[in-house]
Amino acid sequence: xxxxxxxxxxxxxxxxxxxxxxxxxxxxxxxxxxxxxxxxxxxxxxxxxxxxxxxxxxxxxxxxxxxxxxxxxxxxxxxxxxxxxxxxxxxxxxxxxxxxxxxxxxxxxxxxxxxxxxxxxxxxxxxxxxxxxxxxxxxxxxxxxxxxxxxxxxxxxxxxxxxxxxxxxxxxxxxxxxxxxxxxxxxxxxxxxxxxxxxxxxxxxxxxxxxxxxxxxxxxxxxxxxxxxxxxxxxxxxxxxxxxxxxxxxxxxxxxxxxxxxxxxxxxxxxxxxxxxxxxxxxxxxxxxxxxxxxxxxxxxxxxxxxxxxxxxxxxxxxxxxxxxxxxxxxxxxxxxxxxxxxxxxxxxxxxxxxxxxxxxxxxxxxxxxxxxxxxxxxxxxxxxxxxxxxxxxxxxxxxxxxxxxxxxxxxxxxxxxxxxxxxxxxxxxxxxxxxxxxxxxxxxxxxxxxxxxxxxxxxxxxxxxxxxxxxxxxxxxxxxxxxx
Numbered sequence: 001x002x003x004x005x006x007x008x009x010x011x012x013x014x015x016x017x018x019x020x021x022x023x024x025x026x027x028x029x030x031x032x033x034x035x036x037x038x039x040x041x042x043x044x045x046x047x048x049x050x051x052x053x054x055x056x057x058x059x060x061x062x063x064x065x066x067x068x069x070x071x072x073x074x075x076x077x078x079x080x081x082x083x084x085x086x087x088x089x090x091x092x093x094x095x096x097x098x099x100x101x102x103x104x105x106x107x108x109x110x111x112x113x114x115x116x117x118x119x120x121x122x123x124x125x126x127x128x129x130x131x132x133x134x135x136x137x138x139x140x141x142x143x144x145x146x147x148x149x150x151x152x153x154x155x156x157x158x159x160x161x162x163x164x165x166x167x168x169x170x171x172x173x174x175x176x177x178x179x180x181x182x183x184x185x186x187x188x189x190x191x192x193x194x195x196x197x198x199x200x201x202x203x204x205x206x207x208x209x210x211x212x213x214x215x216x217x218x219x220x221x222x223x224x225x226x227x228x229x230x231x232x233x234x235x236x237x238x239x240x241x242x243x244x245x246x247x248x249x250x251x252x253x254x255x256x257x258x259x260x261x262x263x264x265x266x267x268x269x270x271x272x273x274x275x276x277x278x279x280x281x282x283x284x285x286x287x288x289x290x291x292x293x294x295x296x297x298x299x300x301x302x303x304x305x306x307x308x309x310x311x312x313x314x315x316x317x318x319x320x321x322x323x324x325x326x327x328x329x330x331x332x333x334x335x336x337x338x339x340x341x342x343x344x345x346x347x348x349x350x351x352x353x354x355x356x357x358x359x360x361x362x363x364x365x366x367x368x369x370x371x372x373x374x375x376x377x378x379x380x381x382x383x384x385x386x387x388x389x390x391x392x393x394x395x396x397x398x399x400x401x402x403x404x405x406x407x408x409x410x411x412x413x414x415x416x417x418x419x420x421x422x423x424x425x426x427x428x429x430x431x432x433x434x435x436x437x438x439x440x441x442x443x444x445x446x447x448x449x450x451x452x453x454x455x456x457x458x459x460x461x462x463x464x465x466x467x468x469x470x471x472x473x474x475x476x477x478x479x480x481x482x483x484x485x
Contacts, residue, residue, distance in 0.1 A: 004330065004333055004334035004337050004417060004418065004420065005418060005419070005420055006056040006058070006283075006325055008056060008057045008058060008479075010479075010480065010481025010482050010483075011481070013057040013061075013479070013481075013482050014481070014482050014483045014484070016057075016061060017057075017482065017484055018483075018484055020064060021035060021036060021484065036484055039478075039479075039484065042054070042478060043473065043477065043478045043479075044388075044470065044473060045388070045390050045473070046388055046389045046390065046416070046429065046432075046469040046472060046473055047390045047415045047416060048389060048390060048391045048411045048412055048413075048415075048416065048429070049390055049391060049392055049410075049412060049415065050223075050224075050251065050280075050364060050365040050392075050410050050411065050412020050413075050414070051223070051251065051279075051280050051412065052279075052280070052412075052414075052415050053279060053280060053281065053282075053283045053414045053415045053418055054283070054415055054418045054419070054478060054479075055279070055283060055284060055285060055318075055322065056283070056321075056322075056325060057479065057482065058321050058325070059283075059284055059285055059318045059321050059322045059325070060285075060318075062285075062314065062317045062318040062320075062321050063285055063314045063315060063317075063318045064314070065314050065317070067086070067087065067090065067313040067314040067317050068312070068313070068314040070083075070084065070086075070087055070313050071310050072084045072087040072091075072310060072311050072313055073304050073305060073309075073310050073311070074304065075091075075301050075304075076088045076091050076092050076095075086313075087311075087313040087316075090313060090316050090317040090320055091109060091110070091311070091313070091316045093320040093324075094107075094109040094289075094316050094317070094319040094320035094323060095107040095108070095109050097320055097323030097324050097326075097327060098289055098291065098319075098323050099291075100327065101257050101323050101326055101327050102256060102257060102268050102274075102291055103268055103269070104268050104274070104291035104292070105292070105293055105294050105297070106291065106292050106293070106294060106296075106297040106300065107289060107290070107291050108120065108289060108290040108291075108292070108297075108300045108301055108303060109287075109289045109316050109319050109320075110289075110303055110304055110308055110311040110312075110316065111275075111287065111288030111289060111290060111303065111308065112287060112288065112308065112311075112312060112315070113277065113286070113287065113288050114175065114248070114250045114275065114276070114277040114288045115175050115181075115182075115288075116288050116303075116307060116308055117250075117275040117276060117277070117288030117289060117290050118175045118176075118183065118246075118248060118275050119182065119183075119303075119307045120275075120290050120300055120303035120306070120307050120308070121246050121273045121275050121290055121292075121300070122183065122186060122187075122217065122246075123299070123303075123306050123307055124273060124290075124292070124296050124299035124300045124302075124303075125216065125217055125244045125246065125272075125273065125296070125299075126161070126216075127299035127302075128244075128295065128296060128299060129161075129216060129244065161186070161187050161188065161216045161217075162187055162188045162189070162190065162213060162214065162215040162216050162217075163176070163177045163183065163186075163187035163188070163189050163190075163215055163216065163217045163219055164177075164189075164190050164191070164192060164209060164210055164213050164215035164217070164218050164219065164243070165177045165189070165191060165192070165217075165218075165219030165220075166191065166192060166193070166201075166219070166220070166221075166222055166225070167191035167192065167193045168191075168395060168403060169193070169395040169396065169397050169398060169399045169403075170191075170192075170193040170194045170225065170397050171194070171222040171223065171224040171225030171226075171367070171397075172191070172219075172221075172222055172223070172225075173221070173222065173223040173248060173250075175248070176219045176221070176248065177189035177190075177191065177219065187216070187217070190209065190213045190215070192205065192206045192209050192210075193205075193397065194225075194358075194397055196397065196398065198358065198359075199357045199358040199359075199397055200227060200358055201225075201227070201229065201230075203230065203233045203234075203237070206234070206237055207237045207240070210237050210238075210240070210241045210243065211240070211241055214241055214242070214243075215241065215243045216243060216244065217243060217244050217245075217246050218234065218237060218238040218241075218243040218244070218245050218246070219246050219247075219248065220234045220245065220246070220247045220248070220267070220271070221247050221248030221249055221250070221251070221267070221275075222248075222251065223250070223251055224365065224367055224394045224395070224408075224410050225358075225367075226342075226346075226356070226357060226358050226360070226361040226362065226363060226365050226366055226367050227358055227361070227362045227363065228261060228265045228362045228363060229265065229267075230264045230265065231245075231247060231264060231265065231266065231267045231270040231271060232263075232264035232270050233264070234247075234270065234271075235270040235271065238272075244272045244273070245270065245271045245272050245273075246271060246272065246273045246274075246275065247267035247270075247271040247273075247274045247275070248274075248275050248276070249267050249274055249275070249276045250275065250276045250277040250280060250288075251280055251281065251363075251364070251365070252281060252363055252364060253276040253277070253278075253280065253281060253282040254280065254281030254282040254283060254326070254331075254334075254335050254338065254364075254414065255281055255335050255338065255339065255363060255364060256268065257282060257326045257331065257335065258326070258331050258332045258333075258334060258335020258336065258338075259332050259335070260332075260335045260336050260338075260339055268291060272292065272293050272295075272296060273290065273291070273292045273293070273296055273300070274290070274291040274292065275288065275289075275290050275291075276288065276289055276290075276291070277289075278319050278322060278323075280414065281335070281338060281364050281414045282322065282326060283322065283325070283326070283334075283414070283418060284318065284319055284321075284322025284323070284325075284326075285315050285318035285319060285322060286315075287312070287315045287316075287318075287319055289319065290303070334417065334418070337417050337422070338364045338413050338414050338417045339361075339362070339363060339364060339413075340423060341413040341416070341417050341421060341422065341423060341426045342361045342363065342364050342365060342366060342412070342413045342426075343360070343361060344422075344423035344424075344426040344427055344430075345361075345366055345411060345413060345426040345427075345429060345430050346360045346361045346366045347360070347427075347430075348426060348427040348428075348429070348430025348431065349366065349368060349430045349433065349434060351430075352430060352431065352434040353372075353434065354368055354369075354372070354430075354433075354434055354437075355368070355369040355372045356368060356369065357369055357396050357397065357408065364412050364413055364414050365410055365411065365412045365413075366410075366411045366412075367394060367396060367408050367409075367410055367411075368380075368408060368409045368410075368411060368433075369396055369407060369408055370407060370408060370409055370437060371407045373437040373438065373440065374441060374442065375437065375440060375441075375442065375455065376393075376401050376405040376406060376407060376442075376452045376453070377393030377394060377395075377401065377405060377406030377407055377408050377409050378393050378404070378405045378406065378452065378453050379440065379442060379451075379452070379453065379454070379455040380393065380409045380437055380440070381393040381409055382453075382455060383436055383437065383440040383455055383457050383462070384409070384433065384436055384437075386457060386462045386466075387432070387436045387457070387461070387462040387465035387466050387469065388465060388466035388469035388470065389429075389432060389433060389436065389465070389469060391409050391410065391411055392409070392410055393405075393406045393408065393409055393410075394406055394408045394409060394410035395407070395408060396408035401452065405452045405453070411433070413426065416429075416476075419473070419476040419477075419478055420476040421472075421476055425472055425475075425476070428468075428472065429472065432465050432468055432469060435461065435465060436457065436461060436462070436465050439457055439458035439461040440455050440456070440457045440458075441455065441456055442454065442455055443455060443456050
């Protein structure tokens, strides 16, 4: 298998971390202890959470610097604070690497998270589609110059703006118009789902819904849909109804960066605006960024102060390092292995009788319907955790148990692929998952009905699985050679 783990100098990293923890311990030793314990926990975990990964020591060390101490509202060369020349350097590098990595005309790397990136995108679209005429009528040049009366007019106009996104149970994200989220309060929202038989996106149904609803924003992207999306078709639909296509690629950005998703399945050439996080499959620091076509660049760059507060220079620097890592040839091998491993995991689960939403996967995640084991997602998640396997429960299409208990468990391959797992290890992991779930059953509530939360695992299964999981991760150490002792 291709070497997919970022290389680093273990001796230098060990010295750096031991020194850092020693300095921290002088002030608050409990924090130093917790940091060390977290590394130990992550090393011992069979981590299958699709949205998590392991950043390289270079990325992690970049965040622990005095760039953290600098305020830098504004953009490169146009700051509201003096003395930002070094922040300009790291932000410029991060944006440059992002543009080159994804082939995007413009990149904005200030968002602190994925939801911040989405909010920047939403307001950029509103700036293009709503605010510009209002600004012209008001005789002002920029949204920051609007009066309270102008804002009142705009707020009234917002009530007429519509977003169409993938429903939560079909695999969409809560920031795609889900009512309790700010996106669902900014826009009148409607959802498209998946085919009830196959679980796949039905583009004709999306088109019909878009024609009926006439959204301002057509939102694409997902957090729990185990297939590729044809973004060329989504752009056709958006153009037909006069919508702006915004794609949230937070989950699969690494597969785009690694050129596993190309052509119609690469959102960057087709979307007006693309949002993402910099962690997950991209293996960078926790944060967000926005890519866009030139006509949206000016509005996107005004994310601060429109949506964001001061940017985080130390995290932008870490994004620059992570994007630089992703531009290296071996990252493409990593991205392909993530998908190959997901297919191996899916096939291993299916071969052992598990039911998968859509019947398989084409990306980095697998969505397992645990109702066939007589369990809720909450019970399955907890039982697997008892056995040393870290997952997260997730709704499935038309989920009778809702978003809290759920009927599904989401499994992902990016993190363990970083550790060097291959198809054989993921097949073994599938065996362990099915074994645990097959030996787990709901327990009764006080009135005798089956509980949606409580469960029991047959004797010895959790211990046996935990030992097997420990063997798997021991064979593929996390940050090999890095020693805190």
